[in-house]
Amino acid sequence: MPENEETTEQVESAPQETDAAPEAAASEEEPFDRARAEEKIRKANSEAKNLRERLKELEPLAQKARELEDAQKSEQERLTEQLTQAQERIRTVQQRAVRAEVRALAAAEFADPEDAHAFLSLDSYIDDSGEIDAAAIQQDLKDLLKRKPHLARSSGDVSPRPPRPDRSQGSSGNGSRTPTRPEDEFAGWLGNVLGKTS
Template sequence: MPENEETVQVETEPQGTEPAPEAEQASTDPWADPAAARKEIEKLRKESAGWRTKYQETKPLAQKAKELEDAKKSDQERLTEQLTAAEKRIQSVQQRAVRSEVKALAAAEFADPEDAHAFLDLTSYVDDDGDIHTDAIQQDLKELLKRKPHLAKPTDTSPRAPKTDRTQGSSGNGSRTPNDPANVFADFMKQGLARGH
């Protein structure tokens, strides 16, 4: 070998780690000893069987809890539907009451009180407590008559002359048939007068 060449020494174990003694490994690792491993396996099997038993025991309870929760949800849904239906009925009754109030207040000035509620927003006259604001209705009716005066009662209340009906009387009927009640009556009168003379 030449003197200039360096010899390289190869280490087979990494530096800084010490090999663990076998006795220490055996005490912490149950799988190193077959007898200890069997004991550990039996222990884990018993533990697993216990957990399976507990699971089987609690499974019906979990199912009952789920059923109760579902029943509770359906009760809530049923109650929600009932509440919605009741609110709709209340709104309907309130609207009828407002409509009646509008008609009653409009009867004095409107030609047809039915027309008054057709032009008004009836929902705006009921507050959260269900009270009807008649002052607001009267104000809106006055404004409605200003905008649409043709809805008001006519100011001329004098009696009107009846329209002529040309179908009444002899001038409108033209020629009469022999079975016409007027002809029959006229013949009856003529016969009665002829007998009395």
């Protein structure tokens, strides 16, 4: 029985709380007071201005704190950071070199050499001394063409064809045209301009 009494108390207290909510909402609905709103805005703007000024005052102190922190770092920490940055630069250069090697080796057999390095793990071709293993790249390119033959260059397209000359371009395409000197062109232009004004 005591459990039933607790549940009835909870049920009775719930409606009382919901009845209080509309009264609170009604008391919050006051008419708009422009002067009070403008005062609140003025006060908020003033506080924001004070905070901006304070921030400007504290920025040099924060910079000095960063400088002191850097100065207090041990030589080992600075060298470790420099080493990490150097290793990242080396890795980037090695990636570019491997990508270029893959494109060069794929140019003979792939329709688009750019496709080749997209399917290969470039990190696996660099040994501990930093050398690129071209033989492994060639083997992996052959294996890639076996798995994905659609990447291969078509049999009739053995080498890129040079573009055909277009005889309509340049001075040779216009047989009646004679070479002109800059002085003659300027004289002709000047004559046209002076002829139009008179």
